[in-house]
Amino acid sequence: MIPRSATFRANSRAALDNPELVRALGTMKTGFRQKRAAAVDALPEFDALRDRAVAMKNHTLDHLDHYLESFADKVEAAGGTVHWATDAEAARQQVLEICRAHGAHTVTKGKSMIAEEVGLNEALEDAGMRPVETDLGEYIIQLRREPPSHIIAPAIHVSKAQVADAFRAAHGDLDPARELDTPRALLDEARAVLRHDFTAADVGITGANLLIAETGATVIVTNEGNGDLTQLLPRVHIVLASLEKVVPTLDDASLILRLLARSATGQTASSYTSFSLGPRRPEDADGPQAFHVILLDNGRSEMLGNGFREMLRCIRCAACMNHCPVYGAVGGHAYGWVYPGPMGSVLTPALIGIDKAAPLPEASTLCGRCEAVCPMRIPLPGLLRQWRARAHDQRLSPPAMRRGLAAWGWLAARPRLYHPLNRLAAVALGRLGRRRGGFARLPLAGGWTKSRDLPAPEGDTFQARYRRGARRP
Amino acid sequence: MTAKPDPQRQNVLAAVRRGLARTGPAAAPVWPVEPPLIPAAARGDGDLIARFTAAAEAAAASVERVAGPDALGPAVAAWLTARNLPGELAVAPDPALDPAAAHGLLTVRRGTAGPGDLIALTRARLGIAETGSLLLTSSPETPTGLNFLPDFHLVALDASAVVATLEDAWARLRQDHAGGWPRTVNLVAGPSRTGDIEQTIQLGAHGPRHLHILLVESR
Structure with missing residues (x-):
């Protein structure tokens, strides 16, 4: 995906003129915020758990090489294969190689931000394969050929009438006169259509919320169950995960799980939390015959040492964007790349370069709400300020602003x-x-x-x- | 296990060490440094069944207490009849479910579920009272497909297998699987759901539309 972050100002102006987007963002603000607040209020230890999670993740990052090696050794001992990818291109090539080796045609995908980051669907299509997103929100935006506008609710900007239009255009073999007015009817249609793809798929690709060094398990957290069907039914399961997803033990995973669902959707626990270790065993009745994990660096190792290490604690819950007045006004597409909102404004410059994303650290009032709700206590406003200083030093900010600041x-x-x-x-x-x-x-x-x-x-x-x-x- | 000479692995690890301002591997870290922090409401063994039931119901599962293994078959049959559902189902080849599978009103296929299966009965290893989650592990007796393919997911859980927290569940599994970890561990809290269309929560996205838990008392 070609980043459009440099034109954030123009992107936001267009977003503010889009009444359907403004309405969708209004619903989002009340929904996510109230649910999170209720869940956090019901857990008196929430702040103490945050402190523990920060200490655990800082420890893990300090010893990241150690935990990655133990994770990888455990996966291989269980019969899986681990691939190490320095950048997006390496990860794409590794996926394509595995898919080709298994003669893949249909490739189902669980929701993965890393797959968005490396532009996997395009690569699969260019190689003549058919990637099918199976998370409902991802499926909708795939049909509309759009990037996600939110990290846990990718189609939050789309109205149900627009979903119906996309389904009518894509599901041409169904009765054109069918009723598609309700979320239920839309969901049932997607469920029926995607059932065929789940069973037809040769390869299933998922992301990972966590990697467990203790056991070698990869973990996905979902509500729909699509990720589980994606990793269960095809002959091959590929897990695509960035380096910082590793945690030392299962107990550390439990700590993150207590924070993640509450911060994201206000649930005590998501419907499905699934741990996968290696391919099916000889005596098993189901499961993939081959199991691959691709560990992606793509800028993370550099973040360990360039002042942005704290961003690597992020567990992708989206609480920061759900509470951000700027995100709440312009939505996710204005940010111009894969990760929107405050976490995106810190992460995007680190991954694609501040020269391609200079307006993003400015897209904040530094009101501090993001830091206040972040379960991993990432100092997002402070990190945004760091990027502002670097953009200024590299003369990336508008000349008038630099002249004004110099005079002042x-x-x-x-x-x-x-x-x-x-x-x-x-x-x-x-x-x-x-x-x-x-x-x-x-x-x-x-x-x-x-x-x-x-x-x-x-x-x-x-x-x-x-x-x-x-x-x- | 000796590391294979994988140059990409060495490249990535070298980059990580550069980021950490180190040139080689560090000494193995000491971890954990303190016992896990368990929320007060989740601690203790008192009234585990009531806590588990309340949490599972809050996650939109239904919970039924069954007097013993022999009562499981009739309970399943009655539950299906009450919902006007056919008595045909896929049942996990777990010997503990043999009496239920032999029930006269049920037409049973033992094994994992296929895409055409409407109803499945399987057995959970543990229940977690804190979240109302079931913990299911993959094995020849309990294939994972039963947990995700059917519309109606019926799960037998021994009442004695309810633990307070996820940490307790891990301690159990560490004991039982010292020789090798299961391929799949599924934590299931309620039926499948989505909020992806206009933030309206709908049950039954891609996985089961209903989750019915049968808590089986031991005799």
Whole structure:
């Protein structure tokens, strides 16, 4: 997927003009936020569990090589094959090689953000295979040929009427007069259509929420059960996972599971949490004959040492975007690549380069809600600030902004000049704006006054009042 | 096990070590450093069955208590009849389910489920009271297909096999599987569901539409 993150401003303007998107985002905000809040309130130990999870994940990242090796050795001891991929291209080639070796035609897929990150569907299509997304949301956006707009609800921007249109176009052999007005009717149709694909598939590809170093198991957490059918029915199961998904033990997985479902959907536990280890055993009645795990680096090893290691604690629950005022206004597609919202604004520059994603760290008011709800206590606003500083240093921010900041910086470093000028401005603006209480338009403040009034200062500066001992306004 | 000379493995591990500012492997870490943190509400053995039942029902499963292994067949037959469902079902080849499979009103095929199976009966290893989850493991006696393909997923669970937390379940499995871990472990909390169309929760997405748990008392 070619990133469109550099045009975030234009993307968001288009998003704000899309009434269906605005409506969908309104529902999202109330739904996800209330459910999470209720689930967190019902668990008094939630914050203590977060602290434990942070310590566990920090420990794991400090010894990432060790835990990856124990995981990989356990998978191979159970008859599976582990492939190590340095970048997206290597991962794509490994998947294609496995699919070709098994003469694959139909490839079912459980929901995987890593598959989106490496652009797997395109690669499979180019190689003449038929990838079929089986998560309902992913299936919808695959039919619409769109990227996901949310990491756990990929089709959150699509209305049910649009889903019906996509189904009518794709399922041409069904009765055109059929009723598709309700979510139930749409779901039943998708269930029936995808049942054929589940059984016809030669290869099933899933992601992994966790990798367990203790046992070598890969873990998927789902509600639909599609991931389980994807990994159970085809002859070959491929797990695509990034390096940081590993945890030391099953008990550490339990810790993450207590936080994940609550932070994501407000559930105590997701419907299905499935642990897979190697191919079917000789005496088993079902299961894949071949089992492959692809461990993808694609920038993670660099993040261990470049100031963004804390982002590798992310468990992809989406709480940050569910609570973000910017995401809530423009939705996920505006972010222009695979990962949207606050976590995306930190991760995307790390994975595709800040030069291709410079506007993303600016797409935040730094209000701090994302950090407040993050189950892994990732300091997202702080990391966004780090990216802003780097974008500035690399001269990636708009020239006018850099000139303005340089001028302000020059002035602010000279208090003998700064304070009188500041006071002059406060007094003058206070006088000018006294009657209306604010300004509808002001030179150099167009960015602010275009959409709201600038309140008039009270007539003096904070510092001057503080010096006079005026503690009350 | 000696590592195969896999250059890609060495490349990725070298990059990880560069990121960690190390040149070689570190000494094996000490972990865990403290026992798991278990929420107070999940601790203790008191009233495990009541807690399990409440949590499973909150996850939209139905729970029925069955007096003993001999009562399982009649309970399954009655449950199907009450819902106007046919008495044809796939039953796990687990010997504990033999009496139920022999019930006169049921037409049974022993083995894993196929895509055409509407109803399946299988047996869970453990129940987890904290979340109302069933823990099912793959084995020749309990194939995984039974858990996902049918519309109606009936699961027998020994009442004595309900534990408080997932950590307790892992301790049990570590004991029972010292010689090798099962290929698949499924934690199942309620039936399949999705909220992917306009955030409306619908049950029965790709997996079972109903999950019925039969808690079997031991005699």
